[in-house]
Amino acid sequence: MNTIEQSNEVYSENGIIYPSKVMLDLADLKKVYPTPKGDYVVLEDLNLQILKEEFVTIIGHSGCGKTTMLSMIAGLNPISGGNISVLGNPVKGPGPDRGVIFQSPSLMPWMTALQNVLLGVNQVFPQATKGQREDIAKYYLHKVGLENAFHKKASELSQGMQQRVGIARAFAIKPKVLLLDEPFGMLDSLTRGELQDILIEIWNKEKITV
Ligand SMILES: Nc1ncnc2c1ncn2[C@@H]1O[C@H](COP(=O)(O)OP(=O)(O)O)[C@@H](O)[C@H]1O
Ligand SMILES: [Mg+2]
Known part of the structure; x- marks a missing residue:
């Protein structure tokens, strides 16, 4: 299109x-x-x-x-x-112009945090090298405070950490529109506040529509 x-x-x-x-x-x-x-x-x-x-x-x-x-x-x-x-x-179906973050992040539990983010990045940036795609995924995982959890399996992460991976995954595909469905509803207030701040910070920087 x-x-x-x-x-x-x-x-x-x-x-x-x-x-x-x-x-x-x-x-x-x-x-x-x-x-x-x-x-x-x-x-x-x-x-x-x-x-x-x-x-x-x-x-x-x-x-x-x-x-x-x-x-x-x-x-x-x-x-x-x-x-x-x-x-x-x-809109005729899902597309990389629209990123979605659901209430629970629906990660692949057997994959690491990095692999989960790479799933989207690999699809959207097939022309990039493996190293470049990893850099994008790591950049956004770093942004959400998961720099020490790249290689942890999703199933071994707390709910708040899983939601952070979901946010990193959505931002890493650089959508034009980011759709969030009560993304912080299930989290404790401390984590919720922190993730809201991260969201606002990334939104300010990336200039996308939320
Ligand atoms: N697949 C479905 N089939 C039939 N009814 C549905 C379906 N999904 C949602 N609904 C109904 O549509 C209404 C709106 O649901 P939903 O969009 O999930 O509301 P919200 O997200 O605002 O809580 C509810 O009454 C719900 O029961
Ligand atoms: Mg709902």
């Missing part, structure tokens, strides 16, 4: 002109889950534009559809109506 940035507009391949400031565009988004009792409408007429480098938090009671919305943006959950586009390009 190619977009050409010109002055302050982005021309997408479907011909629609988007102001380049808009990173993520949800238009009349709808989600219906079929249930035995009939269709359950979770989201309807959802319109939201998120600008480049913005940091947006969605709040709402449990079950209101936050995870549903994020998983649709991630391309992991089909939409029932409307549109989602990133820089003017419709």
